[in-house]
Amino acid sequence: MREVLKIFKIGGGIIDDAAQLNQFLAALAQVPGRKVLVHGGGKGASQMLQDLGIAPQMVQGRRITDAATLDVVTMFYAGKTNKQVVAGLQARGVNALGLSGADGNVIRATKRPVREIDYGFVGDLDEHSINADLLQQLLDAGLMPVFCAITHDGQGQLLNTNADxxxxxxxxxxxxxxxxxxxxxxxxDGVLADINDETSIIPQITPGQYQELKTSGVIAAGMVPKLDNAFAALDAGVERVVIENALKINEPVKTILCRS
Amino acid sequence: MREVLKIFKIGGGIIDDAAQLNQFLAALAQVPGRKVLVHGGGKGASQMLQDLGIAPQMVQGRRITDAATLDVVTMFYAGKTNKQVVAGLQARGVNALGLSGADGNVIRATKRPVREIDYGFVGDLDEHSINADLLQQLLDAGLMPVFCAITHDGQGQLLNTNADxxxxxxxxxxxxxxxxxxxxxxxxDGVLADINDETSIIPQITPGQYQELKTSGVIAAGMVPKLDNAFAALDAGVERVVIENALKINEPVKTILCRS
Known part of the structure; x- marks a missing residue:
């Protein structure tokens, strides 16, 4: 039987709130077994861009990562946030190791091709992007990889990449x-059956149920891309996807997406 | 016979000059065998502190690392510089892995005690600071550790630490x-016998010769702490210390300090 590996993704909201981040890290430290963390950005990088007088570059309502922006987000995500998270986990007895995709060539991306919009230094991933051999070695050495949302193209260019x-x-x-x-x-706390009722968590969703929930309009528009992505991961061999509150990872309330 | 491990330390000057940094990284990629890189800071962090309106904190002529300064140097050293160096080495076929001391608990420091001066968030190292077991595992996995000058105290606090x-x-x-x-x-290019003659490189210095060179005043005051530190490393079991030009690491001109 294969070992369980839990991959946690946290977003910007919790990164911006030191008390919540500490609460999450304390809970994460209690999770047994092999684990990986991926963290998003947070508003700190946007604030720093503003403080440095670097105007956000927008094209057709989409944010562009120009060279100055890439510099700041790399500093913020790979420097400040990643190292604070790693030091916070170390303080709780977790042997965390911070990684960008460039470190150990662990995630190699491709700069997004310019079509209608030139997104700038944004990296897309494909099925060959992940260096699974090295990740296994790091996990075997008792380390917990902690990823920021910066990758590289293997040619010396760092790239901003979506944390999800x-x-x-x-x-x-x-x-x-x-x-x-x-x-x-x-x-x-999970996927809501009623968007106006925070307690209406759907405990489990199979692919068949997901189609019904989409058709009946129960699942709100904003959740659809995230859940489509989650079910695609199940199709690709992931055992289960859990949608949960970052502050309640060790509590039973959550939505579990499963293959059947 | 033990394997050779080469540890390179580069300072801020070369970090600030993209062309020189690339030249160094290309030469480093040619160095065979196991290797480690430690990089200092450079002026970028000072410039960013200035751009953000964070005044340098000085006490008795010594620079203090307050919380705001630590944030910026962590971003700059562990984020921007470290990831650029790692991506640059990856582009040259070197499987570099960027590390702060917090990552894998690889360097645990102690916040410098407050005596006459409170240096702020500055870390000092002792003989138990280095996690040599993990470094061996990383080197065995074919990785080249690349260190920035940020460590941690194991209690969640990051610390600014001298790269030398x-x-x-x-x-x-x-x-x-x-x-x-x-x-x-x-x-x-190395230690000069005549400070006014850049070609007067002393090819080799033993501890006995070093005492003579200090006594006779040939070795200038600024070099003494660096060389004292180097000879102390030899006393502690390091095989040899090389003082050389960052742009000529694969050329024969250099000063080699050896145990006898």
Whole structure:
């Protein structure tokens, strides 16, 4: 039987709140077994861009990562946030190791091709992006990889990459070696059956039920891309996807997406 | 016979000059065998502190690392510089892995005690600071550790730490497992016999010769702490210390400090 590997993804909201981040890290330290963390950005980088007088570059309503922006987000995500999270986990007895995709060539991305919009220094991942061999060696050495949302192209260029995409790609690539649980942690307790009732958590959703929930309009528009992505990960071999509150990862309330 | 491990330390000057940094990284990629890089800061962090309106904190002429300064140097050293160096080495076929001391608990420091001056968030190292076991595992996995000058105290606090000290401490701790060569790379070709003659490189210095050179005043005041530190590393088991030009690491001109 394969070992369980839990991959947690946290977003910017919790990164911005030191007390909540500490609460999450304390809970994460209690999770037994092999685990990986992927963290998003937070508002700190945007604030720093503003403080440095670097105007946000927008094209057709989409944010562009120009060279100055890439510099700041790399500093913020790979420097400040990643090292604070790693030091916070070390303080709680977890042997965390911070990684960008460039470190150990662990995630190699491709700069997004210019079509209607030139997104700038943004990296897309494919099925060959993840260096699963090295990740296994790091996990075997008792380390917990902690990823920021910066990758590289193998030619010396760093690239800004979506943290959800990194988490899903890691889960898919490692599903050949582990029984992978992919945990998307956010500010709600799970997927709601009634958007106006925070307690209406749907405990479990199968692919068939998901189609019904989409058809009946129960699942709100904003959740659809996240859940489509989650079910795609299940199709690709991930054992289960968990949608849960970042502050309640060790509590039973959550939504579990499973293959059947 | 033990394997050779070469530890290179580069300073801020070369970090600030993209063309020189690329030249160094290309030369470093040509160095065979196991190797480690430690990089200092550079002026970028000072410039960013200025751009953000964070005034340098000075006490009795010494720079203090307050919380705001620590944030910026962590971003700059562990984020921007470290990831650029790692991506640059990856582009040249070197499987570099960027590390702060918090990552894998690889360097645990102690916040400098407040005596006459409170230096703020500055970390000092001792003989137990280096996690040599993990470094051996990383080197065995074919990785080249790349250290920035940020460590942690194991209690969640990041600390600014002198890059020369990190390089020396790594060299001493790894000398039990490897035949360690410690390379201090700077802007001159080596130790000069005549400070006004850049070609007057002393090719080799033994401890006895060093005492004579100090007594006779040939070695200038500024070099003494660096060389004292280097000879202390030799006393502690490091095989040799090399003082050389960062842009000429694969050329024969250099000063080699050896135990006898």
């Amino acid at each position: 995409t990194i988490a899903s790609s890691l889960a898919r690539a490692l599903a050949s070696f582990y029984e992978v649980e992919l945990h998307f942690c956010f500010e709600k | 000290t990190i390089a020396s401490s790594l060299a001493r701790a790894l000398a039990s497992f490897y035949e360690v060569e410690l390379h201090f790379c700077f802007e001159k």
